[in-house]
Amino acid sequence: MGSPELPSLSRRGFCLCCVGGAFAATTGWLTPRQAYAEARGLVSVIKDSAATSPITITKLRNNISVLEGSGGNIAVLTGPDGKLLVDAGIGVSRPRLTNALAELGKEPIAHLINTHWHFDHADGNEWLQAAGAKIIAHENTRKHLSVVQRVEDWDYNFLALPPSAVPAQVFAREHQLKVNGASIAMKYYGPAHTDGDISVMFTEANVLHVGDTYWNDIYPFIDYSTGGSINGMIAASDANLAVANNDTIIIPGHGKPVSNKAELQAFRDMLVAIRDNVGNLKKQGKSRDEIVAAKPTAAFDARYGQFLVDPGFFTRLVYEGV
Template identity: 70%
Template sequence: MKSEHMLSRRGFCLCCIGVAGFAATGGWLSPRDAYAEARGLVSLIKDSAAKSAIATHKLRNGITILEGSGGNVAVLSGKDGLVMVDAGISVSRKQMSKALAEISPAPVTHLINTHWHFDHADGNAWIGSQGADIIAHENTRRYLSQVQRVEDWDYNFLPVAKSGEPQHVFSREHTLKLNGETAVLKYYGPAHTDGDISVMFREADVLHVGDTYWNGIYPFIDHSTGGSIDGMIAASEANLAASTDKTIIIPGHGNPVSNRAELGDFRDMLVAIRENVAKLKRQGRSLDEVVEAKPTAAFDAKWGQFVIDPAFFTKLVYAGV
């Protein structure tokens, strides 16, 4: 079981390209090739998610992580039903339903979206159709309810079905009291997108930070919907301020059970690479010249070994400084 899920632990939904691409190419698709064919990439992601098993990680106070359908999903169980943070990809419905039933036979009563990206919110429609209240930041609902383009993927995402649209939105902060937990939802401001929120389960001291934190891999930053490197750094600072050494931190992608020390390493990496790229850009270097200068080199061995390679991450940072 451990080796079967190593891919999703080390990566994220986009990493699923390898499963479908391996047979076709005789090896892993390179990050650059994958992003150059983004329309096929989204299909490959969905094809892989349809087949992937779901790994479960039990935490404390009735909180479980489900890993294997897009971003890392948190589930809080108890007398008020199941409360989910993120929904994965809809083609994983069979596996997700099985995993949820193994946690509890109770229905999903609440679904919280950390942001709008399909590997976190595509499952909204089937979960919402079963009666769950869907909660998100107001910008997330806007993106989910319209055709939304991601330039870096050269892809237009269709609106979710009506059943998958968040019914309850907020602008800054929202609190839920369910299953003996106080869930505090906080808006970051523009970060990975401009609709990202954190979810702190206060009594359990478990913090889901969505895609503002990618554990052990370079993150994607969606400039098309308001993301920036500065926003990612600010979100990391907010996450560090909201946590202690005892807090369990759930990243959007990568190893799903993390902590403040690992998050601090992520923040430090972002800050250092941002400064390296900004310095080169201030010198008048073009994007190609900055990429060639390898401003991420000191971090590539740890962070640059998966889908978002050093060159692509440099491009994302360059666009935001």
């Protein structure tokens, strides 16, 4: 079967979700591995879609905005010290991201923070570094971007980025930055979605970018190939909830780009409930396929399970970690 023609990425979804919608319309739900076989490779399809996807700007507060349409949600802080970005999107989005950044102001690009190493958050590192960005990340993110890195669930080997595109400044636990009058606090979660995830808090604005530790109204992908786990995702959610209050604007890695503590709490509770459901069935001696058939995610599927990380695939991810 040839590759289905894909629409541009939804402003309210993640590129995986939109790819999933295109596949669902033609073939029914596919796991990522099936999608890879059907359509030249899932990663290639996502990049092709990002090449034409529009970029949508949502302004938040204190000169902070969020850009949708190139992989993960990108936060942008503007001001006289130059623009600071949280995550880089996919490289083929450069023309549209350049236009969106220009709409936010004439300041040059000065800083880039990678929340983790995945291509939909770091593929744009090369052009942003060439444009002037100093790249900051956790030390494990630099490690993964510096070598050929395989993600088994995507059946894909990612090449190392050029040395200039690899984060030049890394940290192990915490890092502070003062840019454009904003205090920016970066904290390492420990292994969560990957083994290099960090949060980025804009302190005065009370805006928190949590990367892929939170997918708004979407079952998340968990990358066991590079240290992720269901328990780590729950621990990261707990850490996010601990620093948020009812006025905190939370930027998730994927899904609707503006969220809050109540929605994050619901996401965390969903993760715990499904982990416990799958864990209890596994303790009873059920096989992975038997557990998938038992539909341990059923109570949450209408809200979280309508995209490519479908209920069966998410159950398999959880099974691997309990």
